Amino acid sequence: MSRAFTVRVPCSSANIGPGFDVVGLALSIFLELKVRIDPSASGVEQNCKIVNVGEGAADLPTLADENLITRTALYVLKCHDISSFPATTFVTITNPIPLGRGLGSSGAAVVAGVMLGNAVGQLGLSKDRMMDYCLMIERHPDNVTAAMMGGFVGSYLRELDPVDMERKEIPLSEVLPEPAGGIDTGLQPPKPPYGIGHHIKFGWAKEVKAIAIIPNYELSTASSRSVLPKTYGAKDLIFNLQRLAVLTTALTRSPPDAELIYQAMQDKVHQPYRKTLIPGLTEILASVTPKSHPGLLGICLSGAGPTILALATHNFDAIAEEIVGRFKKEGVECAWKVLEPAYDGAEYIEE
Numbered sequence: 001m002s003r004a005f006t007v008r009v010p011c012s013s014a015n016i017g018p019g020f021d022v023v024g025l026a027l028s029i030f031l032e033l034k035v036r037i038d039p040s041a042s043g044v045e046q047n048c049k050i051v052n053v054g055e056g057a058a059d060l061p062t063l064a065d066e067n068l069i070t071r072t073a074l075y076v077l078k079c080h081d082i083s084s085f086p087a088t089t090f091v092t093i094t095n096p097i098p099l100g101r102g103l104g105s106s107g108a109a110v111v112a113g114v115m116l117g118n119a120v121g122q123l124g125l126s127k128d129r130m131m132d133y134c135l136m137i138e139r140h141p142d143n144v145t146a147a148m149m150g151g152f153v154g155s156y157l158r159e160l161d162p163v164d165m166e167r168k169e170i171p172l173s174e175v176l177p178e179p180a181g182g183i184d185t186g187l188q189p190p191k192p193p194y195g196i197g198h199h200i201k202f203g204w205a206k207e208v209k210a211i212a213i214i215p216n217y218e219l220s221t222a223s224s225r226s227v228l229p230k231t232y233g234a235k236d237l238i239f240n241l242q243r244l245a246v247l248t249t250a251l252t253r254s255p256p257d258a259e260l261i262y263q264a265m266q267d268k269v270h271q272p273y274r275k276t277l278i279p280g281l282t283e284i285l286a287s288v289t290p291k292s293h294p295g296l297l298g299i300c301l302s303g304a305g306p307t308i309l310a311l312a313t314h315n316f317d318a319i320a321e322e323i324v325g326r327f328k329k330e331g332v333e334c335a336w337k338v339l340e341p342a343y344d345g346a347e348y349i350e351e
């Protein structure tokens with residue numbers, strides 16, 4: 001019997017200033033998979049047929065063991081003794097999330113892949129258990145937690161017992177083996193331990209919107225993490241902890257207190273180091289304030305960048321145009337969008 005379903009996953013903005021690797025906000029750009037499983041389909045070579053549409057479509061892989069979404073689904077299936085997609089699985093991936101911009105495209109792809117594996121294999125995994133699979137692949141919890149659970153979330157990775165810790169810290173190449181010449185032994189991959197992470201959803205004041213100013217170049221999360229120090233001084237860590245403690249509640253209050261939020265979104269842990277990769281970053285972050293641009297609440301780098309996220313209640317055009325103009329002076333063109341929180345997170349819709 002044929003089956004059809006849709007998987008829908010929001011993009012996300014991680015960190016929101018001081019919450020490096022800790023907080024994430026799911027936002028209203030949605031990765032969508034349209035899936036049809038048709039056992040009677042004939043004339044199709046592979047048993048999983050992928051069509052990419054949207055951002056980066058021309059460059060994204062169309063083979064199931066190469067594309068991040070379907071590789072992730074295969075990981076989930078193999079952990080349940082299912083070695084491949086059922087014949088014939090047609091997956092149309094429509095991706096409006098810009099790649100490598102700090103809006104969680106890879107986090108959304110991983111969440112979509114885990115949801116796909118769960119649905120294709122009819123595994124009945126809960127969202128909490130699916131999070132364990134996500135965290136075996138994307139090892140900072142902020143994006144995947146926001147994309148899966150929705151809204152504004154805080155998360156941490158638990159200190160697991162030594163056996164589980166060893167299973168969790170297995171090299172990524174063993175979780176998602178490279179297709180060509182990799183170490184795909186055909187053996188069952190390592191199953192995730194239970195409860196790798198914990199999370200909590202914060203509130204969100206309904207009048208707060210997120211303006212994403214998106215430069216027209218890609219910066220991979222891996223390169224943007226490579227410029228960060230391995231150790232930090234107590235002063236900078238305390239600076240961030242103090243602000244994060246205030247920020248998560250400040251963003252729930254109506255009407256929002258712009259002065260409080262603006263200060264609480266300052267960061268000393270990642271943004272200062274990333275300025276070497278994002279032309280004009282320091283000046284851009286200082287270019288709009290609640291005084292210069294009423295309606296602005298706070299401004300930060302979105303995820304690993306280069307997108308800038310400005311939280312605001314109104315005056316969106318003026319705030320965005322100021323930042324677009326600053327980037328232009330650095331020779332960088334941008335697009336911008338006003339986004340809403342995506343409260344529901346990842347969704348599975350049976351057709």
Ligand SMILES: Nc1ncnc2c1ncn2[C@@H]1O[C@H](COP(=O)(O)OP(=O)(O)O)[C@@H](O)[C@H]1O
Pocket residue numbers: 031060061067068069093095098099100101102103104105106107109219220221222303304
């Ligand atoms: N829809 C998708 N399908 C396949 N791969 C994807 C998809 N979205 C993202 N990716 C992979 O994730 C990479 C971007 O990840 P990353 O560097 O973490 O940036 P981002 O900030 O967008 O998450 C892409 O270059 C691509 O390899």
Ligand SMILES: N[C@@H](CCOP(=O)(O)O)C(=O)O
Pocket residue numbers: 012013014015020021022101102103104105106107140142143221224225270302303304305
């Ligand atoms: N906390 C991570 C978040 C990366 O987010 P992405 O959207 O850039 O993938 C970091 O800051 O490195």
